[in-house]
Amino acid sequence: MKFGINLFPTTGPADKGAVEHFDDALRLAVLAEELGFHHVKTVEHYFFDYGGYSPDPVTFLAAAAARTRRIRLVTGAVIPAFTHPVKLAGQLAMLDNLSHGRLDVGFARGFLPDEFAAFEIPMDESRERFEEGVEACERLWAGEDVVFSGRFHRFGPVTLLPRPAQRPHPRVLVAASITPESCEAAGRAGRGLMLVPSINKPERTREMIDLYRRARAEAGHDPATGEVHLSYGSYLHEDAAAARELGRGYSAHTNAKMVKAVSAWAHTSSGDYEGYRRIVAKVNSANFDKQVDEGKALVGSPEQVRAQVRQIREWYGDCTVSLQVISGNMPHEESERTMRLFAREVMPEFTATATAAAPESEAVLTG
Amino acid sequence: MKFGINLFPTTGPADKGAVEHFDDALRLAVLAEELGFHHVKTVEHYFFDYGGYSPDPVTFLAAAAARTRRIRLVTGAVIPAFTHPVKLAGQLAMLDNLSHGRLDVGFARGFLPDEFAAFEIPMDESRERFEEGVEACERLWAGEDVVFSGRFHRFGPVTLLPRPAQRPHPRVLVAASITPESCEAAGRAGRGLMLVPSINKPERTREMIDLYRRARAEAGHDPATGEVHLSYGSYLHEDAAAARELGRGYSAHTNAKMVKAVSAWAHTSSGDYEGYRRIVAKVNSANFDKQVDEGKALVGSPEQVRAQVRQIREWYGDCTVSLQVISGNMPHEESERTMRLFAREVMPEFTATATAAAPESEAVLTG
Numbered sequence: 259m260k261f262g263i264n265l266f267p268t269t270g271p272a273d274k275g276a277v278e279h280f281d282d283a284l285r286l287a288v289l290a291e292e293l294g295f296h297h298v299k300t301v302e303h304y305f306f307d308y309g310g311y312s313p314d315p316v317t318f319l320a321a322a323a324a325r326t327r328r329i330r331l332v333t334g335a336v337i338p339a340f341t342h343p344v345k346l347a348g349q350l351a352m353l354d355n356l357s358h359g360r361l362d363v364g365f366a367r368g369f370l371p372d373e374f375a376a377f378e379i380p381m382d383e384s385r386e387r388f389e390e391g392v393e394a395c396e397r398l399w400a401g402e403d404v405v406f407s408g409r410f411h412r413f414g415p416v417t418l419l420p421r422p423a424q425r426p427h428p429r430v431l432v433a434a435s436i437t438p439e440s441c442e443a444a445g446r447a448g449r450g451l452m453l454v455p456s457i458n459k460p461e462r463t464r465e466m467i468d469l470y471r472r473a474r475a476e477a478g479h480d481p482a483t484g485e486v487h488l489s490y491g492s493y494l495h496e497d498a499a500a501a502r503e504l505g506r507g508y509s510a511h512t513n514a515k516m517v518k519a520v521s522a523w524a525h526t527s528s529g530d531y532e533g534y535r536r537i538v539a540k541v542n543s544a545n546f547d548k549q550v551d552e553g554k555a556l557v558g559s560p561e562q563v564r565a566q567v568r569q570i571r572e573w574y575g576d577c578t579v580s581l582q583v584i585s586g587n588m589p590h591e592e593s594e595r596t597m598r599l600f601a602r603e604v605m606p607e608f609t610a611t612a613t614a615a616a617p618e619s620e621a622v623l624t625g
Numbered sequence: 626m627k628f629g630i631n632l633f634p635t636t637g638p639a640d641k642g643a644v645e646h647f648d649d650a651l652r653l654a655v656l657a658e659e660l661g662f663h664h665v666k667t668v669e670h671y672f673f674d675y676g677g678y679s680p681d682p683v684t685f686l687a688a689a690a691a692r693t694r695r696i697r698l699v700t701g702a703v704i705p706a707f708t709h710p711v712k713l714a715g716q717l718a719m720l721d722n723l724s725h726g727r728l729d730v731g732f733a734r735g736f737l738p739d740e741f742a743a744f745e746i747p748m749d750e751s752r753e754r755f756e757e758g759v760e761a762c763e764r765l766w767a768g769e770d771v772v773f774s775g776r777f778h779r780f781g782p783v784t785l786l787p788r789p790a791q792r793p794h795p796r797v798l799v800a801a802s803i804t805p806e807s808c809e810a811a812g813r814a815g816r817g818l819m820l821v822p823s824i825n826k827p828e829r830t831r832e833m834i835d836l837y838r839r840a841r842a843e844a845g846h847d848p849a850t851g852e853v854h855l856s857y858g859s860y861l862h863e864d865a866a867a868a869r870e871l872g873r874g875y876s877a878h879t880n881a882k883m884v885k886a887v888s889a890w891a892h893t894s895s896g897d898y899e900g901y902r903r904i905v906a907k908v909n910s911a912n913f914d915k916q917v918d919e920g921k922a923l924v925g926s927p928e929q930v931r932a933q934v935r936q937i938r939e940w941y942g943d944c945t946v947s948l949q950v951i952s953g954n955m956p957h958e959e960s961e962r963t964m965r966l967f968a969r970e971v972m973p974e975f976t977a978t979a980t981a982a983a984p985e986s987e988a989v990l991t992g
Binding site: 270271276277279280284304305306307310311312313314316317318320321322323324325340341342344345348349351352353355356358359372375376377378411412413414416417418419420421423 | 637638643644646647651671672673674677678679680681683684685687688689690691692707708709711712715716718719720722723725726739742743744745778779780781783784785786787788790
């Protein structure tokens, strides 16, 4: 298994100023590398305290690239519906070069109605814009004299500069939430997969991963290069009761921020987003203890979290776990504590095997 | 006066790989800070060896911000026609926070037909899109619950996150090439001005700056906060003859790359770009020695360049000069030589006065 950190801010100006937020986030990226984490990831969101401090993940990851040497940089994710593919592919290619080929690109469809409204994009076009955007970036990275004729974009022949450092292009992952077909499509296309296990029952997540892996194998893609990213709200403390109690507070803070961000769903409906109208009620009724007990968050003492990760491995096999270590406006020292405890007392049990099985990850995980 | 570097790459894959290009560019940004330069600047261009290694200046400047502490970061420029204002204002606000308020934002209209074609934007809309984009960014930075109703974009009410570190927003500069009205408008709006002195006679540049300053004063803006940025192809060598000879080569390389980038003007016409159809012929007929002798480039021994800067000060008064120190695919050590010679043997004569006159710049220029 591989482990990274997901810097998903649920922080706004009333919680913490943005200068301090970015200082802290960069320090955590550097610490993650020192502790042997595999990646640092961040989101694309706008306007709300739910991710809104990160309207452009590439800008933050470029700064993180300049302060680190080995850790991988992961967009988790960029939303192609909001940026012209020539710009998006270009800025990601710059980051790939600035980081000496350490970029993995997660793409997502986006799901917040207020973001689509601000970008003047109908939500009913989101799936098609997403698929077209990913394809356009892959073609711009890999090809020369590219002529693109999509529904939303038509351009070319053009040859993108700079060429990405990784050839034919950086690893591509696609985010899926609740739609099995998206997982199947990602597998068929040979892309990686990003899931949020907290929003589905483990059986459902397992089904989606199985579908992905089967489609990938059937399409003839090397199983060893498949990658499933799973993000977990994470909080570790030496004392189990303190972990549960403080973790509950960070979780409640995150949920409160998410409720505001998704509130537009109360008066939005879109055929492209079946089931999203119930999202506010779902977040409001989320039960923290049940979430932890059902293996949807990594919260507890190191011993407890080891058991939780064993459960994840049993359910989903060899996957890549991202620890959300700042969500809930967690104080910086608590983020550090969580990362240090995880790296020292949890990670070794699960990365030893991974290193033996996948030599390419050795350089990243050791040293 | 203030002096910075403009990292305008005219480099492509056949000249230098992009990993090496960005490594070198970051080293020059760090060196510029060490040598006491005021700013590091870079461009937005696509596809061609003329700036094409820099499709997103913010991505590079974010990396530069992470490696430096005092030097100002300047987009020279971003092109709002190519990026939705919510994305552009958001990523620039991130950079302003990541750099602790060291960002100055130059905006440009863009002028390469192939770029507009790839972004699917009619060139005849370029001026209006530029003006609307700058206004949208300023409003998103400064205001809350912003409702924007332009010709090309309509959104809101939204409150941008993160809020910029500099309040109400970072300094805004607008690029003008040959149109006096643009300079007047920049002055009236209280914005800074970016000019490229190599494309006009000095009398014309002088006129444009005078118009800018007059409009600025008449509109009641503090003259002390006005700023005129001038970019010059720069090459210094201890030996005057060597400087002239090598500088000639870098200049020829730059012009050759520019000719390819502007070649589409041979079959393009736009009412928004009067006079641009002759641009290919103009670049092709550019005479290097005449350029240097007419004060349109900083090339020579330190003594010669001191005289050239004195001439610039005489013509244009207190302005901010950006040295293009990588254009022409200049070898890295030659860029360093140019910067070191300029910092040691030219800059002191001109910054002493500036420091005395404008105490706010002292922290940046000394130490």
